[in-house]
Amino acid sequence: MKSSAPGKIILFGEHAVVYNRPALAVPVTQVHADVEVLDSPRAGIFIHAPGIDLHAELNSLPPDHPIASVILKVFSTLRLPSPTGRRAGDEGGVEISITSSIPVASGLGSGAAVSVALIRALSSFISHPLLDEEVNTLAFEIEKLHHGTPSGIDNTVITYNKPVYFIKGQPMETFKVGKPFTIVVGDTGISAPTKESVGDVRLLWLRDTSNFENYFNEIAQIALIARRSIEHGRPELLGELMDHNHSILQSLTVSSPELDKLVGAARNAGALGAKLSGGGRGGNMIALVDQAGAESVAQALISAGAKRTIITEVR
Numbered sequence: 496m497k498s499s500a501p502g503k504i505i506l507f508g509e510h511a512v513v514y515n516r517p518a519l520a521v522p523v524t525q526v527h528a529d530v531e532v533l534d535s536p537r538a539g540i541f542i543h544a545p546g547i548d549l550h551a552e553l554n555s556l557p558p559d560h561p562i563a564s565v566i567l568k569v570f571s572t573l574r575l576p577s578p579t580g581r582r583a584g585d586e587g588g589v590e591i592s593i594t595s596s597i598p599v600a601s602g603l604g605s606g607a608a609v610s611v612a613l614i615r616a617l618s619s620f621i622s623h624p625l626l627d628e629e630v631n632t633l634a635f636e637i638e639k640l641h642h643g644t645p646s647g648i649d650n651t652v653i654t655y656n657k658p659v660y661f662i663k664g665q666p667m668e669t670f671k672v673g674k675p676f677t678i679v680v681g682d683t684g685i686s687a688p689t690k691e692s693v694g695d696v697r698l699l700w701l702r703d704t705s706n707f708e709n710y711f712n713e714i715a716q717i718a719l720i721a722r723r724s725i726e727h728g729r730p731e732l733l734g735e736l737m738d739h740n741h742s743i744l745q746s747l748t749v750s751s752p753e754l755d756k757l758v759g760a761a762r763n764a765g766a767l768g769a770k771l772s773g774g775g776r777g778g779n780m781i782a783l784v785d786q787a788g789a790e791s792v793a794q795a796l797i798s799a800g801a802k803r804t805i806i807t808e809v810r
């Protein structure tokens with residue numbers, strides 16, 4: 496049984512979304528996590544994730560291991576006794592192989608994509624395929640185990656593989672893209688745990704609540720206008736909104752010199768606007784470009800120190 500899940504980018508609203516403001520996120524299908532679950536002649540559940548050099552039997556991993564926890568969660572949700580007791584009387588076991596082209600800890604949703612693909616492949620393999628809503632709920636549980644107080648935006652956009660307008664705790668809303676547009680993603684190559692930047696913003700918010708509430712309100716306005724612009728087929732309006740959103744993220748202290756450098760380089764190379772995307776401090780930035788200008792913006796990002804770029808069309 497195979498399953499694949501895309502990466503994602505947040506277009507607008509990161510951090511403010513943790514405080515119940517709306518955010519927009521879209522899947523990035525150029526990168527993905529892939530999981531295959533197969534019968535195996537040897538007993539036990541063997542996990543192979545060459546990208547993180549993991550080759551282990553499930554029982555040898557701590558239960559809170561990011562991959563073990565997904566497997567255990569699937570079994571407990573389905574009220575199946577224990578993963579190894581999957582088939583009473585069956586000598587054989589299971590091989591799970593996990594590969595991913597999504598860079599880790601960089602704001603592209605690598606953890607959530609592995610969770611979603613693994614939940615789908617494993618639940619289908621044991622003949623209990625889950626509905627999208629159930630997959631999303633489970634993946635959110637896993638995000639909470641590993642990321643403190645996540646909003647749930649990553650697991651949602653990745654589970655549904657569609658553009659989403661997301662408000663924490665509210666039913667998921669997708670939105671239509673009136674006219675496709677092109678985004679260049681630039682990776683600083685700096686791995687920056689989202690948990691830390693989210694934690695730091697929380698401390699600052701506690702200390703300076705009214706200013707931070709104002710920042711979050713401004714970001715919410717930007718997300719609303721952005722959604723309307725996308726739906727009405729006016730994506731060119733997003734450039735200025737990205738620039739504005741980035742400057743507020745700087746005020747939240749979640750940008751970094753490297754992100755600012757890439758954002759500046761993209762603008763100088765003709766991007767219509769640019770901002771960091773995701774938790775910040777490292778990870779990725781995004782730039783809105785004319786399709787024809789995408790390659791030269793990507794090149795400018797590499798010259799400014801980006802470790803890799805992805806050109807993706809939002810449709």
Ligand code: PMV
Nearest residue numbers: 509510602645646689773774
């Ligand atoms: O770093 P990412 O792409 O996982 O995004 C985090 C987005 C935040 O708003 C900063 C946190 C969250 O849980 O929504």
